[in-house]
Amino acid sequence: MSDHASNPATDSFVAHRNLLFTVAYEMLGSAADAEDVLQETWLRWAEVDLSTVLDERAYLVRITSRQALNRLRSLKRRKESYVGPWLPEPLLTAPDVAEDVELAESLSTALMLVLETLSPTERAVFVLREVFDVSYDEIAASVDKTPAAVRQIAHRARQHVDARRPRSTVTRSQTKAALESFQRALETGDPQNLLDILAPDVVLLADGGGIKRAAARPILGADKVARYLIGGAGKVKGRYVFVSTVVNGQPALAIHLDGEFDGIMTMRVEDGNITGLYFVRNPEKLTHVEAETQFTLR
Template sequence: MSEPTDGHDNATKAFVAHRNLLFTVAYEMLGSAADAEDVLQETWLLWAGVDLDMVREQRAYLVRITTRQALKRLRTLGRRKESYVGPWLPEPLLTAPDVAEDVELADSVSMAMLLVMETLTPTERAVFVLREVFDLEYGEIAEAVGKSPVAVRQIAHRARAHVAARRPRGAVSAAETRGALEAFQRAVETGDLQRLLDVLAPDVVLLADGGGVKLAALEPIVGAGQVADLLSKIADTRTLRLAHVNGHPAMIVRLDGDIDTVMAVRVDDGLITGLYAVRNPEKLSHMERETILHR
């Protein structure tokens, strides 16, 4: 077997050095860890064929490839979502606890924020992620999305205003979210309906994503009474554990040792205002592998 060339070594080193950035860009654009990994594979294949002597800035070039591949996939995913059974939620992503210390990054990958970004067009989403999350220059973003810098400025302004009108009201500390979740966990494990009502906001909304494969409500469940009644019945045969998911404390629900549901929450003023329950097995396979690796 022949030794790899210096060019191949350099390409590999550059790709590995920027891999976390590229994965986060793809994940924030797509809301899917599996699709983000596929985009990284496509990026590597394209990058491996590039003459590095012709590349001025390797990071910018890699971001450009990743963004363009993610945009192609995002348009395909949009067509799939039109026929999706029940609510669509992003694929949960296991994150390290220290991600929460980077408030901007933690906010940008939260379930609530990813759902807001779902309401942007593909190009708006790409521009928003590259500008607002990673603070790339307009010229760099323009090359990535195939628009002029002037057009990118306009898109960024429009996307920023759109997100600002819909994003969660204020930053909530990880400690506050964890406190609400711990109270929620105790209430669910004991089946104490009143204790559950005490941690849920009166207008709490539960979204459940079963993808037509697992049993899940096909419409949002609204109101503390209805949500508490449903949740008070789930702990009989399941175990609940706290974990860091999408930059924030969340709940992993296991049944017979396997992940059954990943439940992220949105907390406002100490109460849970949003519950995001991902049950679709296809969206849990990546996390199942990750939790096995970290045991």
């Protein structure tokens, strides 16, 4: 967008920009792709005759959803050739995001990985209906399906997600407590302290994107994860520093090696133990952790 004098189309787009970015990011898991979608949305919105638009928010969400769905289909093909596990791009978030339970859960790495197992259309329908409460008629217009078909897709996607999301609700304070115990275990290098906080069936995913060294496959089980974390750190020449932060609305660790930013680790917690660890080292995915990203559901 240019910096020309304000006009109604610009004002409306700017007013809804955070919402549109949230829609695109939750559908794509990539801030860079979400920004591209917003640019495409703006180009189409600028050509619309506003006198024909009854609900500007709904119209903008529809454009964004269509563009995100198109990109999601091509992104799915791109991920098939990705080196190692693929993780969503971590984004530094403001405290108010973490305080909005519904928004924080929808942005969590754990849920976004579950959304990865849906087809592009299922993901679009689930995000629009379950996260943003868009009507079936509006979703139908966004995904080129009938409202009846959208209801069936939404039901199927909801069942799929419910079967894979955490079994119990975990408060932010419980996640923060688990993170602090995990951080202390890493800092002391004590395998037993690490095993005490890891669930027996914990899974660690490391995303280096073929650029940074990372485990090529998921690491399963507390013993193997502990050996990877402590043994792997022991093989690296240098000093690690772990700094607590808030990423995607959840407590997380920013990891530094010899003063250089090295990656972000988020987690999934159930019943007080860590069941999932997600370590992003790919530098192409770490460009949005210096400044807070603004999200909204409304």
